Amino acid sequence: MQDKYSAVWVSHSSMGDFLKCPRLYFLHNVYKDPATGRKMSIVTPHMSLGIAVHEVLEGLGDYPAEERMSRDLDADFELAWRGVAGKPGGFADDTEEVAFKARGTAMLETVKRDPRFLINKRIKLKKETMNPNFLLSEDENIILNGLIDWIEYLPETDSLHIVDFKTGRYEEKAGSLQLPIYLLLCNALQKRPVSRASYWYLESDKFVEKELPDAESAYRDVLEVALKVKEARVRKVFECPQGAGGCAQCRPYELIIAKDPSVQYVGVGGFKQDMYVVQKV
Numbered sequence: 001m002q003d004k005y006s007a008v009w010v011s012h013s014s015m016g017d018f019l020k021c022p023r024l025y026f027l028h029n030v031y032k033d034p035a036t037g038r039k040m041s042i043v044t045p046h047m048s049l050g051i052a053v054h055e056v057l058e059g060l061g062d063y064p065a066e067e068r069m070s071r072d073l074d075a076d077f078e079l080a081w082r083g084v085a086g087k088p089g090g091f092a093d094d095t096e097e098v099a100f101k102a103r104g105t106a107m108l109e110t111v112k113r114d115p116r117f118l119i120n121k122r123i124k125l126k127k128e129t130m131n132p133n134f135l136l137s138e139d140e141n142i143i144l145n146g147l148i149d150w151i152e153y154l155p156e157t158d159s160l161h162i163v164d165f166k167t168g169r170y171e172e173k174a175g176s177l178q179l180p181i182y183l184l185l186c187n188a189l190q191k192r193p194v195s196r197a198s199y200w201y202l203e204s205d206k207f208v209e210k211e212l213p214d215a216e217s218a219y220r221d222v223l224e225v226a227l228k229v230k231e232a233r234v235r236k237v238f239e240c241p242q243g244a245g246g247c248a249q250c251r252p253y254e255l256i257i258a259k260d261p262s263v264q265y266v267g268v269g270g271f272k273q274d275m276y277v278v279q280k281v
């Protein structure tokens, strides 16, 4: 029987870290503070904005389609914001927090003006205590997991439309593994085919439909990176490709480990990691 605890778990975020730099992957996904036994994560205002907006929009999926747009989204946002407000949300001061919150409010105005697919039937992947997941490779004991923001059911073709909400200003890079991963998750965890995939950039209200990869190449591309992650974990080698000079990607984590005074501990996060705000990068 498969042992989920000894498997190597990979996701869009952890493989994204690995592709940026194996040491960054180590610092964010492997290293545990010897004092707390927990991994470390860094909170930023951008991340907090994303968490609050996602909470409101994904939360709509808990209500019947016809009731969703009669909800008070501003009240839902106020509630979600409480979870990220102040220092624990990574905000340097009130001015910064107010500016980020206003961006979230504007995104929800966009949704209210035109909720697009949010008023249609939604499908959810099976999720217990862990994110939806499946065995990507039985031989290698690698599990792929991920949370898809929204899966719209398309009755005319009895198929699915994957949608990812984007709260940042930058567009997802070409070659991103996000859609291949979501396609594999949908194919493994439910029976209907995926026929569409889109990114919704909420700040600009830009809705970008993406070409779906074929399942075979999605599997090949994701497995290729997952195997590299596994190999690095087995060899325990997470080298910095920059050499001694280093770069900005891992500096905040190194500051946390060095207990630099610019680092502030803000509590334990949703995935039981130690959360920090780092002012100096």
Ligand code: SF4
Residues within 6 Å of the ligand: 020, 021, 022, 023, 024, 239, 240, 241, 242, 243, 245, 246, 247, 248, 249, 250, 251
């Ligand atoms: S400094 Fe080196 S180890 Fe850190 S993220 Fe940059 S390349 Fe990776």
